[in-house]
Amino acid sequence: MIDLSQSEPFASGGNRFCYRHPEQAEICVKVMRPRRTAELLGRAPWYKTWRGESYFDDNLREQEGYSQRAIAANRSGLWQHLPRWYGIQDTSLGPAAVTDMILDSDGKPAPTLRQYLNQHGLNDEIRASLQRFSQWLLEYEVLTKNLIAHNLVLREEQGELQVYLIDGLGCASFLPLPKVSSYFAKRYIHRRIERMWLRVEWEISDKEIPWRKFEAEGLKR
Structure with a gap:
């Protein structure tokens, strides 16, 4: 068992706390x-409540994400943009x-794309890094x-920024077709990439337009 009793999280999201392993700093x-899954279940619309608390557990969702067909294949180069998974x-x-x-x-946690954009904007270096990341998503x-x-976080490797x-x-598709079909997977990934660039555009804007409205208007272009 990993003892976190003397540890403080280095980051937190809406649902999870992130810690460095007390004995392996690279993990x-x-x-x-605490009680987050029950809270999410209580706030969920009726048509999602039948799934139970486990449906709202981000750790189980991450485990499911790592078990997808593309990652199970473990092709050479797969881990260029992903941290390796060691289970729950x-x-x-x-x-x-x-x-x-x-x-x-x-040796510190790598900066997020948001932090980078706030400091440097969408310069040529990060644009090229995101393009390489997009190509990797489609290839694998x-x-x-x-x-x-x-x-998304950034680390310099061999003189280039690498996106993870x-x-x-x-x-997130309602129908499971992208999980089993290469054709539908690529269509699905293209849409995620399109939204990623919209999100980058919004991040470097004044954010006067809420993200959901900005996204909806952007997808109509």
Whole structure:
């Protein structure tokens, strides 16, 4: 069991706390917030409540995302943009999703795309990095949910910025066709990439237009 009793999270999201492994600093340990699944279940529309609390557990959703066809194939080059997965493990704070930690050159958690854009904007370097990431998604047919700026982190490798997806694996399609068909997978991924670029455009804007409205208007272009 991983003892987190003396650890503080280095990051947190709406549903999970993120810790560095107390004995292996290059490992990330993600724990659900206490009682969060019950809270999400209680707020869910009636047609989702039949799934039970497990449906709202981000660790189980991440496990499902890592079990997709593209990752199970484990082709050479697959891990260029993904932290490796070490399963769900017991901790002193409950079950945790355990992955590689993406670190910068100083050994600190790598900055998010949002942090980079806030500091540097959409320069040529990050544009090229996102294009390489998009090509990788299509080549390996990796299914993701919406590619948002705080779920992508950046690390310099061989003189180039490399994008890593640290959260959001999985398929958000109502029908499972992208999970079983290469044709539908590529169509699905193209739509996720289109939304990713819209999200980048919104991140560098003044954000006066709420994201949902910005997205809806952008997809009409």
